[in-house]
Every structure is written in C-alpha cells, then in structure tokens.
Amino acid sequence: MTASTTDEPRDPTTLELTTIELAKESMKFSAGHFTIFSADRRERLHGHNFAVSVSLTGEPDDNGMMGDYGEFKRIVLDLCRDLDEWVLLPGRSPHLILREEGPYLFAEFDGHTIPFLRSDVQVLPVRNVTVEELARHLCSRLVDEGQVLQVAPIHGLTVKVSSGPGQLGSASWQRGT
Template sequence: MAPRTTTLELHKEEMKFSAGHFTIFSATHRENLHGHNFSVYVALTGEVSDDGLLSDYGPLKQAIIQRCKAWNETFFLPAHSKHLRLERDEKGNHVAHFNGEELRFLARDVTVLPVANVSLEELARVFGEELVGDGSAMARDHITGLVVKCASGPGQWASWEWKRDV
C-alpha cells in the first residue's frame, strides 16, 4: 500500500499576539509607529503512520502558543535593516536611528528580530525557522512540509514554507 499523506492545520484562539512596529520603505520613508492583532496559522504535511496519525503535534502546538505569548504586547525592531541603526543607551534601553530621527524604547517593551524589516513576510519566516529548527524533530515526526502564515488582520496574510528533502 502506498504511503498516505495528510495535512494538519493549526489555527487556535491562543495562536495570536498583539505587537507594535513600523515598516521601513526606504532610507527616508517609514510608517508611523502602530500595532496589529496578529494571528498565526501552521500547516503540517507528512506521512500518516500505521496507527492513523501524522505525529504527536501537541509539543509543536505548545511551541506556537509560547512564541505568541513571548511576542505579545511588545514592539518589534529589525536587527538587519540597512536604513535603521540600533544601539543601547547607558540604561540598556533601545535607541533606533532613522533618517536623522532618534526613537527611544524601554528595553522591556522591545523584541529585536533577526529581520531586515518588520513585515508579515519576515514574521512568518522567523516563526517558521524557529519551529523547524535543524529539521531533526520534523524528520522524527515524519513531517515533510510546514507552512506558517501570519496575518495582521482579516484577509492580509503572508506565508513561509519549508519542505524536507525526502
């Protein structure tokens, strides 16, 4: 019998977070500070085992919820923007320099992300890369594909996709 594949889709009430940001469009143009109520959707694709399950996705679901909790009520700053320079002041707070402006943030309010810009595209990627890690857990659980979608509101999503070489 040929292997059966399936896709499990996870989009629970707890898979959301509220966060602030601004998008940088050029060296001289950025959005004003604002926030969104983000939501996260994750789909796992893989082979169904003889016991009728893809995998025990409970730990993955908890990892998604924990990441949402960690990002909730924070302000995102991009670590790798070519137009924004970040530094820490003498108190450890964040100072963002953009086009002659100096924006100051309390350290406790900020999450600096390994991104070029704080966009849905980058949030989905960072979320997905953290879930996949080195891929060993995905291989162990027979997961061959993972899609992460982040939304900043109804009807506005970005997706990041990972596939394991089989």
C-alpha cells in the same frame, strides 16, 4: 459497513503524506511595530493583533495520525507567547541603526532617533517587521529549533501570519531544500 480484517502491507516505495492545519484563536500575539518602506520613509509606530496558523505535512503513523496535535499546538503557542506584548524591531534592516545605552535602545532612522526602553523591545533577525518577514521568522524557528520536527516525521510546513482580515504573509519549508 464492515471493517477489514486483513491488513494490506504498505508499499515502501510509495510515500503517504497528509496535511494538518492549525489555526486556533489562541494562536496570536499583540505587538507594536513600524514598517520601513525606504531609507527615508516609514510608518508611525502602531500595533496589531497578529494571528498565526501552521500547516504541517508529514507521514501518518499506523494509527492514521501524523503526531500529537497537543504538542504541535503547544509549540506554536509558545512561539506566539514569545512575541506577545513587545515592540518588535528589525535587526537586519539596512535603513535602521540600533544602539543600546543603559536601559534604553535607540533606533536611528533618517536622521531621527527614536528612544525605547530596552525592556519593552525585542529585536528580531528580520529585515522588516511585516507579515511576510514574521511568517519567515516563525517558520525558521519551527525548523531550526527542531521541536516540531521531533514530534512527527514532518516533510513540509507553512506558517501564515495575519495582521487583520484579508492581509497575511506566509513562508514555507520542505525537507531536503
């Protein structure tokens, strides 16, 4: 096999995209939650070991790389660490009222009050704590906080969150949409 010594110039009208997928065992978080099904039905409080994977689509550089994998992994691991070992509650649920009193956070649901220590709870800007809403939340953070977009010319990304084998939700973002 011989290497080419001539560099063919890239056609500037043709966009060359590639995708990398990150699904490291360390990209995970453990959290407590309950899913709300309706105004009067919810799961009991329980926990999961959530796994996170991210697909990034973008332009490879002249060296054939989209960016620094280490930076991509660090950003995703930081997001996972932010959610690890918390009770997660939905801040935008139409069926849950949250109220703080001193060191406590009370979740009111269907006439019942569920007490939590405020220091154990993270209220997320989601409608429900489900794999699909968690995927949307993480995807939004990756885009809105801009870290991953600064590492490389990203054109799209997909975040998947799994609560166990065979059960996952995903959310995607495309540049310009």
